[in-house]
Amino acid sequence: EIVLTQSPTTMAASPGEKVTLNCLASSSVSYMNWYQQKSGASPKLWIYGTSNLASGVPNRFSGSGSGTSYSLTISSMEAEDVATYYCLQLSSYPLTFGSGTKLEIK
Amino acid sequence: QIQLVQSGPELKKPGESVKISCKASGYTFTDYAMHWVKQVPGKGLKWMGWINTYTGKPTYADDFKGRFVFSLEASASTANLQISNLKNEDTANVFCARCIRGTGYYWYFDFWGPGTMVTVSS
Numbered sequence: 055e056i057v058l059t060q061s062p063t064t065m066a067a068s069p070g071e072k073v074t075l076n077c078l079a080s081s082s083v084s085y086m087n088w089y090q091q092k093s094g095a096s097p098k099l100w101i102y103g104t105s106n107l108a109s110g111v112p113n114r115f116s117g118s119g120s121g122t123s124y125s126l127t128i129s130s131m132e133a134e135d136v137a138t139y140y141c142l143q144l145s146s147y148p149l150t151f152g153s154g155t156k157l158e159i160k
Numbered sequence: 161q162i163q164l165v166q167s168g169p170e171l172k173k174p175g176e177s178v179k180i181s182c183k184a185s186g187y188t189f190t191d192y193a194m195h196w197v198k199q200v201p202g203k204g205l206k207w208m209g210w211i212n213t214y215t216g217k218p219t220y221a222d223d224f225k226g227r228f229v230f231s232l233e234a235s236a237s238t239a240n241l242q243i244s245n246l247k248n249e250d251t252a253n254v255f256c257a258r259c260i261r262g263t264g265y266y267w268y269f270d271f272w273g274p275g276t277m278v279t280v281s282s
Contacts, residue, residue, distance in 0.1 A: 087268045089205075096255055096272040097197075097205065103266040140205055144259075144267045148221045149195075149207040 056081050058141050060152035068160045073128040075155045077119075077141035084145045086124040088117060090137045091154075097140065101126060133159050162186035164256055164273035171279045177244040180276045182256030189237035190214045193259040195269060196230065196241055198252045210259065211239055246280045253277050 057080040067073045077086060085104045089097035099108040101117035104124060114129045128135055136159050141152040167181040182194065196208040209220040211230040218230035229242045243250055254276050257269035 085266045087266075089269075091205075096275050097257075097269075098272070099268060099270050102268040102270075103262050103264060106262070108270075142205075142269070147219075151197075151205040151207065153204045 055148055056083060056143055056146060056150050058143060058150055058152035060141060060155050062155060063153070064156040064158070066158040066160045067131040069131055069133065071131045073131050073157065075126045075139055075157070077124045077126075077152050079122040079124070079143060082121045083143045086117070086119060087142045087144065088126050089140045089142060091140065092137045100139070131159065135159075162258070162271050164258065164271055166256060166273040166276045169277040169279070171281070172246050173282055174246055174248060174280055176246050177242060178246060178278055179240055179242045180254055180278070182239045182241075182273050184237045184239070184258070190234060194239040195257045195259050197255045197257055199255065199275070200252045208254075213239065243278070248280050250278060251280045
């Protein structure tokens with residue numbers, strides 16, 4: 055089983071601040087998907103195939119990485135970005151999610 | 161527009177069974193696999209498995225073998241999850257999610273249902 059370790063677990067950023075969320079895989083994966091989940095809602099596709107933004111995702115978001123190391127970056131934090139972000143690998147069974155990064159605003 | 165509509169919340173006692181439904185609309189149901197994801201309140205997401213909506217073949221994650229059954233009512237564009245012999249640790253929000261292959265080699269869950277809260281309590 056591929057274990058995905060997300061860091062940090064929780065973080066707070068100021069409006070306008072650059073934010074980087076990390077997802078480290080225990081074995082190499084071909085690509086990574088990211089989901090945003092707000093409180094009381096179902097997860098939303100945010101980034102797929104490592105670097106492709108889902109429809110409606112602001113372009114201040116970007117995704118990058120390869121092999122065992124992937125990241126989601128927000129170039130300038132906004133209040134609406136407050137959420138928990140999960141990475142998900144579909145390269146091998148069982149599919150696995152990271153434990154999530156809870157992003158708050160200062 | 162594409163929608164996944166799930167059945168309502170369930171309150172069950174230990175040992176009972178529950179059936180959750182996920183009705184799809186806005187696309188050809190049998191063209192896309194359906195996956196199931198568990199989320200204990202306040203915790204992270206856990207993949208339960210998936211069902212091939214064309215063949216009906218289910219695949220279960222190890223922790224969900226035995227008491228969990230994925231099934232289809234293809235004529236109704238509906239995927240179902242039945243859990244038998246419910247335990248307290250089955251208390252969770254359960255999501256269905258459509259899986260799509262992107263233009264390339266990658267797959268992802270593009271649409272999710274709103275979730276069905278299953279509460280198991282004596």
